[in-house]
Amino acid sequence: MGAAGVVLAVVSMTGAACGADSRDAANSATGGGVANSIRGLMGVPAKEASVRVGNFCSDEGSVAKTSDGKAASCEKKSGDQQARWVESAGDAAPVVKGSVRVGNFCSDEGAIGQTSDGKQTTCTKKSGDKQARWAEAKAGSVSIPGIAHPGAFCSPQGAGGKSDKGQTYKCTKKSGEQQARWRQ
Numbered sequence: 210m211g212a213a214g215v216v217l218a219v220v221s222m223t224g225a226a227c228g229a230d231s232r233d234a235a236n237s238a239t240g241g242g243v244a245n246s247i248r249g250l251m252g253v254p255a256k257e258a259s260v261r262v263g264n265f266c267s268d269e270g271s272v273a274k275t276s277d278g279k280a281a282s283c284e285k286k287s288g289d290q291q292a293r294w295v296e297s298a299g300d301a302a303p304v305v306k307g308s309v310r311v312g313n314f315c316s317d318e319g320a321i322g323q324t325s326d327g328k329q330t331t332c333t334k335k336s337g338d339k340q341a342r343w344a345e346a347k348a349g350s351v352s353i354p355g356i357a358h359p360g361a362f363c364s365p366q367g368a369g370g371k372s373d374k375g376q377t378y379k380c381t382k383k384s385g386e387q388q389a390r391w392r393q
Contacts, residue, residue: 260294260317267292267316268343270307271332272353280355282306283320300373302355302391305364309343316341321351323365327382327389330365353380357391364389 260266260273266283269292275281282303285292294317297303309315309322315332318341322330329351334341348367357363357370363380366389370378382389 260320262294262296264294265291265316266294266320267314268307268309268320268322268332270305271309271315271317271320271322272297272303272305273317273320274354278354280353297355300356301361302353302357302363302370304362305353305368311343311345313343314340315343321346321353321365321368327364327366329367359391359393361391362388363391 259276260281262275262281269283269285271283273281273283273294275294275296280297280301280303281294282297283292284295286295305321305323307322308325309330311324311330315322318332318334320332322332322343324330324345329346329348330343331346331351332341333344349369351365351368353363353368353370355370356373357378357380359372359378363370366380366382368380370380370391372378376393378391378393380389381392
């Protein structure tokens with residue numbers, strides 16, 4: 210088997226482990242599936258997720274809202290084999306950690322992530338697709354669950370949040386800063 214065949218086999222196995230069938234994974238490896246899906250997912254409006262605390266999740270560091278309106282984050286605790294949705298401590302809006310790749314499969318439609326360069330992404334299921342994929346979100350369409358505390362660290366950049374008094378904040382980074390903060 211040549212190098213291309215090995216890559217295709219690894220991508221097929223990885224895709225199958227993430228819930229895709231081998232045709233989807235093979236299509237992704239050869240540029241058909243992901244490339245075509247990404248074109249249809251660029252700049253999509255964010256849909257709010259409703260996740261269940263304790264359920265498995267696919268992308269550590271992503272955040273979402275529970276059905277009762279609380280913030281949750283996808284975390285893998287020590288000794289766990291797979292990440293699960295965990296209710297965020299306190300009332301503060303959780304910080305999105307890690308990064309996701311636009312076009313990759315994701316587990317919970319509406320979950321919020323970010324790319325390695327800090328762009329907002331949401332887990333989106335396009336009409337006709339079998340499984341949701343990470344898509345770059347339309348600017349300003351992502352709203353982080355929980356309470357935005359002025360000056361607190363936040364991510365992804367450009368996301369919106371609300372204070373406990375209902376004031377709107379935006380996650381921004383000023384020149385020279387290492388990390389974005391909630392600002393009006």
